[in-house]
Amino acid sequence: MKQKNKLTEYWDSKRNKISTDIGKWIGGQEVYIRNHPLFAELFMQYSYMQIQVLNVTGKLISKELATWLENNFMCMSYPDARIWCNQIGALAGMNATSPSAAITAGVLAADSRAYGGSLTTKLAMAFIQQAVNKIAMGQPVEQLIAEAPIKHGKPAIVGYVRPVDKKDERILPHQRMTENLGFKKGPHLRLSEQLSTFLEAEYGSGINIGGYTAAFLSDQGFTPEEGYQIKALCVASGVAACFSDNVNHKKHEFLPKRCEDIRYTGPQIRSL
Amino acid sequence: MAQSTPTDKKGFLYSKKQETQICYEKPAADNPYLTEKRYLFGYDHEQLCNQVSYVEQLYLLIKGELPNVEQSKLLNYIMSALLNLGPREPCIAGSMTAAISKCRTEHILPIGLQLAGGEHNGAITVAQCTHFLQQHKFTAVQPVVDIIKTGISQQNSSQNFGFGQSFGDVDPIFQRHFAQLLHLLPHNEFLLWCDKLRLALQAENLGLLPTSFAAIGLTCLEIGSREALGLYQLMVAPGILMHGLEQTHKPITSAPLLEDEQYYYEAKK
Numbered sequence: 001m002k003q004k005n006k007l008t009e010y011w012d013s014k015r016n017k018i019s020t021d022i023g024k025w026i027g028g029q030e031v032y033i034r035n036h037p038l039f040a041e042l043f044m045q046y047s048y049m050q051i052q053v054l055n056v057t058g059k060l061i062s063k064e065l066a067t068w069l070e071n072n073f074m075c076m077s078y079p080d081a082r083i084w085c086n087q088i089g090a091l092a093g094m095n096a097t098s099p100s101a102a103i104t105a106g107v108l109a110a111d112s113r114a115y116g117g118s119l120t121t122k123l124a125m126a127f128i129q130q131a132v133n134k135i136a137m138g139q140p141v142e143q144l145i146a147e148a149p150i151k152h153g154k155p156a157i158v159g160y161v162r163p164v165d166k167k168d169e170r171i172l173p174h175q176r177m178t179e180n181l182g183f184k185k186g187p188h189l190r191l192s193e194q195l196s197t198f199l200e201a202e203y204g205s206g207i208n209i210g211g212y213t214a215a216f217l218s219d220q221g222f223t224p225e226e227g228y229q230i231k232a233l234c235v236a237s238g239v240a241a242c243f244s245d246n247v248n249h250k251k252h253e254f255l256p257k258r259c260e261d262i263r264y265t266g267p268q269i270r271s272l
Numbered sequence: 273m274a275q276s277t278p279t280d281k282k283g284f285l286y287s288k289k290q291e292t293q294i295c296y297e298k299p300a301a302d303n304p305y306l307t308e309k310r311y312l313f314g315y316d317h318e319q320l321c322n323q324v325s326y327v328e329q330l331y332l333l334i335k336g337e338l339p340n341v342e343q344s345k346l347l348n349y350i351m352s353a354l355l356n357l358g359p360r361e362p363c364i365a366g367s368m369t370a371a372i373s374k375c376r377t378e379h380i381l382p383i384g385l386q387l388a389g390g391e392h393n394g395a396i397t398v399a400q401c402t403h404f405l406q407q408h409k410f411t412a413v414q415p416v417v418d419i420i421k422t423g424i425s426q427q428n429s430s431q432n433f434g435f436g437q438s439f440g441d442v443d444p445i446f447q448r449h450f451a452q453l454l455h456l457l458p459h460n461e462f463l464l465w466c467d468k469l470r471l472a473l474q475a476e477n478l479g480l481l482p483t484s485f486a487a488i489g490l491t492c493l494e495i496g497s498r499e500a501l502g503l504y505q506l507m508v509a510p511g512i513l514m515h516g517l518e519q520t521h522k523p524i525t526s527a528p529l530l531e532d533e534q535y536y537y538e539a540k541k
Contacts, residue, residue: 007440017534024537035539058540098376108386152285252305259299259307266293266336267314272323 034058056229064181065220071177072213075170076117077238085110089239093246094254106239116235117210122228124159124214128188141194154203159211160195170209186219294333334499343493345456350489353449356511357482363388363508367516372527377520384512385505393434393483399501401434401487410465417472434484435473442479450480453489462492
């Protein structure tokens with residue numbers, strides 16, 4: 001541990017200053033994003049998604065990869081208030097919160113280990129990257145799956161089942177998009193296909209969009225943490241749709257419940 | 273109170289009704305949507321409001337039973353100690369920054385609570401510490417200190433379990449707060465074990481931080497790690513809220529905005 005007389009040197013070196021390599025706003029002149037001048041180089045030349053990934057990771061990705069991500073985002077945010085995060089948006093609309101509160105609340109709700117594309121992207125990327133390493137060291141696919149805990153009668157591997165038992169309608173369009181944009185399958189996508197085939201045959205449940213995205217982004221060289229940060233807001237537009245659908249509604253108008261619609265399982269009525 | 277029937281969807285069985293053991297709402301005779309009376313774990317809530325303190329009702333919500341005098345005093349003390357972590361604590365600094373920059377007032381508390389939820393000595397740490405204490409309580413303290421020291425030396429925030437240093441030294445306030453817990457329950461075996469741990473940590477110039485203090489107190493009340501995580505956010509909320517609200521009455525210029533010469537940007541090549 002540090003000596004008493006040196007205790008504050010470290011903190012003093014950071015006091016009243018910010019040191020960074022992400023960028024700088026030079027008021028009235030220019031903005032630098034990871035060494036790229038916004039107005040002199042990026043503005044009108046690069047897409048919003050390219051700049052978002054540049055901000056998060058420092059990588060100026062290709063237009064093709066940005067197109068892939070943008071289309072992926074489209075598929076992560078349906079205007080359907082049955083989906084949990086969207087229900088938050090609908091309830092927020094009914095309560096007449098600000099749209100920012102509604103959308104951030106929905107985004108937080110989707111920061112879930114079960115669905116949503118943000119935390120699940122990180123978890124699924126961590127899984128597939130570890131899995132590729134294990135397979136490279138000789139572990140068979142069957143053993144990889146056998147290591148997973150069983151939930152709802154199926155191996156609980158993030159990216160390979162959905163919390164609703166319906167085939168994921170996003171896989172085929174994503175496979176076509178990957179091919180059409182000129183991306184080759186790398187080791188993560190190839191393994192994810194093997195896993196999906198095995199799970200489909202054994203458990204009737206194959207890869208979902210989280211698993212596909214995780215494998216694709218891993219092939220593109222992103223870390224799980226980068227994937228998490230890139231995808232953090234991916235449900236925002238569906239939440240916004242459900243907010244706007246309910247913002248002028250009366251309180252309790254969205255899915256009103258009778259008292260009996262909540263099942264009480266606690267103690268019987270008692271006196272103090 | 274009839275049993276709900278799950279929706280049959282192969283592996284995923286979704287219930288027709290959500291359930292809770294916390295609250296029963298008795299409907300009005302002529303309107304099934306309107307609540308005539310509300311009961312918390314079986315107690316009439318209006319009766320609770322008249323006869324039971326806020327802290328006791330909170331304990332009831334957490335545990336399902338009303339506390340005894342000692343439990344009530346302990347929870348009250350933990351909540352009081354965490355009421356205001358000071359304006360430099362990131363969750364409070366965040367609410368103050370949001371407030372001074374004129375964000376909508378209703379966002380101030382949620383913003384601070386999000387910051388309080390972090391893994392670097394935030395609510396996640398409280399959950400980790402609670403779990404850690406449940407695993408290691410009553411074991412020899414030196415190996416426990418060694419685990420904490422290893423976590424700190426690796427700068428692995430998820431492995432320091434809320435113990436360590438504040439700005440390079442032991443936090444004096446939370447050592448004293450812990451002493452007060454011990455003063456309230458001087459014969460509590462868990463707190464006595466925690467005191468041995470505290471002394472062993474002190475020999476290494478390490479100590480309790482707000483998160484480990486919260487975890488110790490909540491573990492003493494046999495509160496689980498997930499509940500401890502949320503309760504930490506609840507307990508630090510008053511400081512977040514009031515420091516933020518205070519700033520809403522001030523102009524945006526009444527907090528520093530760093531000048532260009534205080535901002536050092538060096539791009540990676």
